[in-house]
Amino acid sequence: MMPSLEAPTGGAYLGPRVRVRGAVFGYGTDSPIVDDWSAEFHPGTVTAITGPSGCGKSTRLYLLGLMVKLTAGAVEIDGQRVDHLSDAARSRIRAWRFGFVFQDAALDPTRSVLDNIIEASLYRNQSRREAAQRARELMDRFDIAIPPDRRPGQISGGQAQRIALCRALLGEPDILVADEATGNLDPRSAATVLEAFREHAVTGGCAIVVTHDPTVAGWADRRISLDPLHEGVSA
Amino acid sequence: MDQQGTRTLVIQSTGDSPLLATQLVDTIATIPLVETVVGFGPVRDVTAAALPDGTRVGARLAYGVIGNVQATPRTPNEATVQLAWLSMQASRTLGLPPGAGTIRIIDGPEYTVAGVVTPPDYLQSFEPLVVIPTPADPHGKASLSTIVILAKSPEDVAFLGKTVAPLLSELPDENVSLSSSERLATLRQAIGGELTKQARVIVLAVLAISTAISLVIVWGFVLGRRKDLGRRRALGATRATIIALVVGQVALTAALASTMGALFCTATLSMLNTQIPRPSYVMAVVVGLTATAALAASVPATYAANRDPLHELRVP
Known part of the structure; x- marks a missing residue:
C-alpha cells in the first residue's frame, strides 16, 4: 500500500517518522558503502548523523530521502515501506514530505531568488501565486532583505543557504534533511539555519542533519555516529 | 521548362479565315483540369494613333483571361467601347507611355489603351503583346484562330488533350491542329x-x-x-x-x-x-x-x- 502524501495527524501513529532497516547500498561490484544499517528518526527531534569524511554520511541521507534504490533492506515512513515504490511515487513523497538543504545551497544561478524558493512547488502542483506568497513570508522570517528578483550570483553564501532553507520549508514538510548545511557558513548564518531546524522539530517535525562539526552534533537531540571507533546512537 | 510551356495545349486554325468560335473557349474553360484558357484572333498590325508611320506591332483580338486582364467584355457596353491592353514591351515599341495612349489598326479603327497586360510565361512568345477584347461570337460565326489552354499541372496535359480533341471533331481536320506540350511535360x-x-x-x-x-x-x-x-x-x-x-x-x-x-x-x-x-x-x-x-x-x-x-x- 502506498503511504499517504500527507503527514499523519492526531495520534494514529506513534512510531518513528522514518525508519531504515538492514539497509545495504553500494555501486557496482564494490563493497557496499552502507552495509546492514538500521536507524530510527522520530518526530520532535533533531538527529545528527556524524562521522569522518567518506564514511557514507551523505549516502545515508540520500538513502533516507528515497533518492537511491537499496540493494537490500527497507525504508519506512510512518511505518509503511516506501523504498520499493516506483520512481514517480518516491518522487512525489520527496516533493510532499521532505525538505532538503544541500551543502552548497545548490541554487539555480539562472533564475531569481524567488523562483529558486518556489521551484519545488512545481513538483507538488502548488499554485505559483500561493507559493510566491509563502516564499515572501519565509524570506521575512529568515531576514533575507534582498529583492526577490535578484540572482544567486549576486548574494552572499549565508543568504544563499537561508534561501535554500526557505526552499526546503516552503512545502511545510514534516521531514527536514540537511547535508552539511552549515559547513560553509559564518556563525550567525549557521545559527539561523540551526534555529530553523530546532523550530521545525519543536513543531512536531523530524529533522535529520549530516555533519562532521562536533558543535552541531552536540547541539542535536540525538547523534548517530558512523565513526568506527565510536559507532552507535547517543542522546 | 515551365517557361517553355509544359502545361500548354494550343489549338490553331490554319485556313484563310478563323474557324474557332468563342463558345469553344467557354466550353474548354469548364473542364476541371484547365487552369485558364484564352482565344486569339488573327494578327492585325497596329501603330500608335499619333504616329501612323511609326513602328508596327501585331495586335490580336482576344477572348478569355490573359494574366491580369479579363479579355472578355462583361457587358454589352464594354463591347462597344474600343479598348486595348498593351504589354510594357508593346508600349515601348509603339512609343507610348505604359498603359495609356491610343492605337490604330492599319486602315481600321482606333482603340484607347485601357491598361497594361502582363503576359504570363506561357504567352511570352506573343510579345510584344497587344490585345483587344472581343465579344462572344454570334451563332454560326468564328473569330478566333488560336486557342491557348493552360493545364493545372504538367501531368494533366496528356489527358486534357484527349478531352479537348473530341470538341474539335466538327471542324475540318486539315485546317485545325491541336498541339500539346506532352513530350515536354513528360520530360519535366x-x-x-x-x-x-x-x-x-x-x-x-x-x-x-x-x-x-x-x-x-x-x-x-x-x-x-x-x-x-x-x-x-x-x-x-x-x-x-x-x-x-x-x-x-x-x-x-x-x-x-x-x-x-x-x-x-x-x-x-x-x-x-x-x-x-x-x-x-x-x-x-x-x-x-x-x-x-x-x-x-x-x-x-x-x-x-x-x-x-x-x-x-x-x-x-
Whole structure:
C-alpha cells in the first residue's frame, strides 16, 4: 500500500517518522558503502548523523530521502515501506514530505531568488501565486532583505543557504534533511539555519542533519555516529 | 521548362479565315483540369494613333483571361467601347507611355489603351503583346484562330488533350491542329522526379546530420546541467518531468530557430526573385527539424533522468 502524501495527524501513529532497516547500498561490484544499517528518526527531534569524511554520511541521507534504490533492506515512513515504490511515487513523497538543504545551497544561478524558493512547488502542483506568497513570508522570517528578483550570483553564501532553507520549508514538510548545511557558513548564518531546524522539530517535525562539526552534533537531540571507533546512537 | 510551356495545349486554325468560335473557349474553360484558357484572333498590325508611320506591332483580338486582364467584355457596353491592353514591351515599341495612349489598326479603327497586360510565361512568345477584347461570337460565326489552354499541372496535359480533341471533331481536320506540350511535360516529370529524389536525399541527410549535431549539443547541455537536474530530482521531480523538461526546452529552441531560419530563407529567396517553396513545405521542414531535435534530445534526456541525484549533486 502506498503511504499517504500527507503527514499523519492526531495520534494514529506513534512510531518513528522514518525508519531504515538492514539497509545495504553500494555501486557496482564494490563493497557496499552502507552495509546492514538500521536507524530510527522520530518526530520532535533533531538527529545528527556524524562521522569522518567518506564514511557514507551523505549516502545515508540520500538513502533516507528515497533518492537511491537499496540493494537490500527497507525504508519506512510512518511505518509503511516506501523504498520499493516506483520512481514517480518516491518522487512525489520527496516533493510532499521532505525538505532538503544541500551543502552548497545548490541554487539555480539562472533564475531569481524567488523562483529558486518556489521551484519545488512545481513538483507538488502548488499554485505559483500561493507559493510566491509563502516564499515572501519565509524570506521575512529568515531576514533575507534582498529583492526577490535578484540572482544567486549576486548574494552572499549565508543568504544563499537561508534561501535554500526557505526552499526546503516552503512545502511545510514534516521531514527536514540537511547535508552539511552549515559547513560553509559564518556563525550567525549557521545559527539561523540551526534555529530553523530546532523550530521545525519543536513543531512536531523530524529533522535529520549530516555533519562532521562536533558543535552541531552536540547541539542535536540525538547523534548517530558512523565513526568506527565510536559507532552507535547517543542522546 | 515551365517557361517553355509544359502545361500548354494550343489549338490553331490554319485556313484563310478563323474557324474557332468563342463558345469553344467557354466550353474548354469548364473542364476541371484547365487552369485558364484564352482565344486569339488573327494578327492585325497596329501603330500608335499619333504616329501612323511609326513602328508596327501585331495586335490580336482576344477572348478569355490573359494574366491580369479579363479579355472578355462583361457587358454589352464594354463591347462597344474600343479598348486595348498593351504589354510594357508593346508600349515601348509603339512609343507610348505604359498603359495609356491610343492605337490604330492599319486602315481600321482606333482603340484607347485601357491598361497594361502582363503576359504570363506561357504567352511570352506573343510579345510584344497587344490585345483587344472581343465579344462572344454570334451563332454560326468564328473569330478566333488560336486557342491557348493552360493545364493545372504538367501531368494533366496528356489527358486534357484527349478531352479537348473530341470538341474539335466538327471542324475540318486539315485546317485545325491541336498541339500539346506532352513530350515536354513528360520530360519535366522525369526531371522533377529526379529532383524530388535528390531533394529527398538532401533532406534526409540534413535531418540525419541535424540529429547527430543535436544529440552532441544536448548531451553537452545535459552534462553541463548535471547539478541542476540532480537538484530537481532531489526536490521531487520525477524522471518523466526531467525528460519533459529537457526535450521541451530543446524542442522550443529548435522550433524558434527553424521558424526564424525558414522566414529568413523565404525573405532571401523573395529578394533574389527565386521561386519560394509552398507554405506547407516550409511548415513541414520546421516541424521535421523540431521533431528531429526533440527526438535527438530524448536520448540524453533519458540519460539525465536516470542519473543518480546523489552523484549529480556532488558535481563541483
